[in-house]
Every structure is written in C-alpha cells, then in structure tokens.
Amino acid sequence: GMRPTVGVPIIAPDCIFLLGVPDLSWPLVCLTGNGGLAREDLSMAEAAALPAQGLGSPEPSPPILSPAQNPPIEVQGKAEEYCLEQVQSMVVGEVLSDVNKACKLLNIAPDPQEWNCMHVYKWLLWTEHLYRLPQISTLFKELSGRDLCSMTEADFRERSSQFGDMLYAHLDIWRSAVIGFSTPANLVKIKRMGKGWMDGTEPCCDYQPIHLWQFLRELLHKPHNYSRCIRWINKEKGIFKIEDSAHVARLWGIRKNRPAMNYDKLSRSIRQYYKKGIIRKPDVSRRLVYQFVNPI
DNA sequence: TACAAGGATGCTC
C-alpha cells in the first residue's frame, strides 16, 4: 500500500482526513501516484480493548464556499487562502493536542531532541502498541532522541525494512507538529483554539514518576476514553470497577515502561495501598471493584 | 480459570 508522505504534512481544505488510531487521530495526507492527494488509512485500532473514540477532537469541517455565490476570482482566492489557513490551524491544533496527550501518557518531552534512550524506548513501545507493530523497539535500541532525529528514512528502513518507513513518518509528523509548527504565530492560533498545550493551563510534562493510584484516577477522569476498561461505580464514594483488567494493566505498563506488566502485578500494587489507606476493597467486596479511601 | 490476599525479595529513585 501507500506510505504516508514524510515532511511537513500537506494540507489542503478538500483533502483533510483525520485518521482513527487508538488514542490519537493524526492527519496524514499523502500524494498519490498521479500527484493527487489521498488518504492513507493507518487505522489499526484495538477495537475491543481501546476507547470507542480516539482522544482527538471531532473531525474539523473546513468552511465551504457555496458555488452558487460565485464570488469574484480575487475574493475567491482570498477566501481560499483564509480557508486553507483556518484548516491548517485546526490540523495543527489536532496534531499538537494528540502529541500532548501522548507526552502525558508516556511522561516524555514533546521535542524528540530532548529524549534520552529510555524516552525513545517508551515512545517506540507506545508506537508499537498504537499501530500493533511487532517488536520494532528492539531494532532501535540504545538510541537517544538526537540520534533518532538525525536518522534518515533510509536509516529507518535499514533497521526495519517492513516498518522503518512508517516509523519514520510517524516521528516526522510528530516533529513537524512540535518543531515546525511551533512558530509564535501558530502558537497564538492554537491558544485561540483553546488547546491546553503550552497555554499554561496544563503542564505538559513534569517528569515526576506517577503513582498507580494517580494513574487510575487519571483514567477514571476520562470516561470518554477509558470507561470501557475502568469506570466509576459510585464516584461520590470513590468506588470504581476495572472492567478490562488486561487493558488497564497494559496501559499501566506502557506508562511505566514495563512491557511485562499484567493484572496480577498491578493488583498486587493496589493491595499495597490497603495498609497505606489509599485504596481498599468496598464494604461489599466484589471482583475487580475497589474504593479510594479519600474520594475527591 | 480468574481474581484476591499477602509474604518475600530486588530494583530504582
């Protein structure tokens, strides 16, 4: 099949497709053989295990000029320019928003240049999970973010002939979003759009190790994305149920960079909270149901 | 078979 075009994503009002990937919806637009634009469908969602809807916002609808209005060519040109700019802003916002979410999930910096080997490894594990790739992370061992950014597409292919180009494109779009679009003008636009990233409302990455109970709360506070795997039974009392133990464990493993994480280990950690008075079993004990001792 | 409880040990920060 086709590969996503690398470099700054090509954006035009009539060719925007936001792709449904598990937790992210990235606009990938690629050139077809005849020079036109077509969608590259990279959707490899774990339909059952992952949220029904991605974390991304709904697909933007570019303003459309009614042909019946037939504006003068000059006006039409300006309108198209404005339209293009608007759509570009929306797409930029979408990508940045999704990068931000991934940064929070992985606890890494947005700029790959700042990643150390462990950050790169976490990003690779997450990408594996996102696109259900085989263990590509082992093929990119011991690389810092700087190393990764200095690699060409050919270098990526050399390490993985099958998925190198895809990984390169994935990284390239990420970098384009973080570096290429982070001009003062674009940041102003993104601020106007109400995106949380870089506007001071939510710190992107604090590099503080997260506690399991905090992570569980995080998931519970995003029912739109995670209610299929964990949800409140009684929010006021802090009682929650793990609906998909394997999935929650997998998410925790990704967050902590522990690929071997499973529910057996996660539940052991939860039980450590019994003594500390952070989490307990509810008065009427039920399988996979726990209670925060101090519900907020 | 999956979950629950908790002891023991090792690792990282």
Add this chain to the structure above:
DNA sequence: GAGCATCCTTGTA
C-alpha cells in the same frame, strides 16, 4: 526508605 515490580503460595468463586 518509598514505591513499586516480580514471583510466589494459598484460598475463593
């Protein structure tokens, strides 16, 4: 030492 991660035994539904 805190906070897990890992491995383990025993028990339950």
